[in-house]
Amino acid sequence: DPTLPVYIWSQLRFPQKLPVILALGTILILLSLVLIITAEAFRRRGLRKSGQTDTGGFL
Secondary structure, eight states: OOOHHHHHHHHTTOGGGHHHHHHHHHHHHHHHHHHHHHHHHHHHHHHHHHTOOOOOOOO
């Protein structure tokens, strides 16, 4: 069984498989964004509970 990146790369050769690969890529990007936003929310909540101030960040 190939790993996910190898599978995606190998399927790019077949035009009929392209919509599936594009959908998979979209799902992976959205999942990554959800994880980043959730981690940032927990970080800010932890700072607020401890009484510290936010010194910056990405969001």
